[in-house]
Amino acid sequence: MGSEHPRPDPATWWDHAACRGANPDLFVPVSDTEISRLARRTCNECPVKADCLDHALNTPGVHGIYGGLTDHERRNLRRRIRRQTTTNGATP
Numbered sequence: 001m002g003s004e005h006p007r008p009d010p011a012t013w014w015d016h017a018a019c020r021g022a023n024p025d026l027f028v029p030v031s032d033t034e035i036s037r038l039a040r041r042t043c044n045e046c047p048v049k050a051d052c053l054d055h056a057l058n059t060p061g062v063h064g065i066y067g068g069l070t071d072h073e074r075r076n077l078r079r080r081i082r083r084q085t086t087t088n089g090a091t092p
């Protein structure tokens, strides 16, 4: 159960995560089209959503819904960020 949605260091923002105690399997969707509405809603109401997304974007091998985004959505976000930083002349 849920071992594929690794938990970050519990001494930090994770203490305030809205999904603490929730079934972790809800946060590992079978596909992008079968994302749990409950997981999505939980993330959207989570007070540490930005921290969670930042963690997922900067931690290799993270799999599942983090910060309200799936793996595929985070890949797209990374691409957009890279494109933007390249366009703005900043180093990614």
Ligand code: SF4
Binding pocket: 017, 018, 019, 020, 027, 042, 043, 044, 046, 047, 048, 049, 050, 052, 053, 065, 066, 067, 068
């Ligand atoms: S944003 Fe979602 S996955 Fe991340 S801590 Fe909050 S509820 Fe959990």
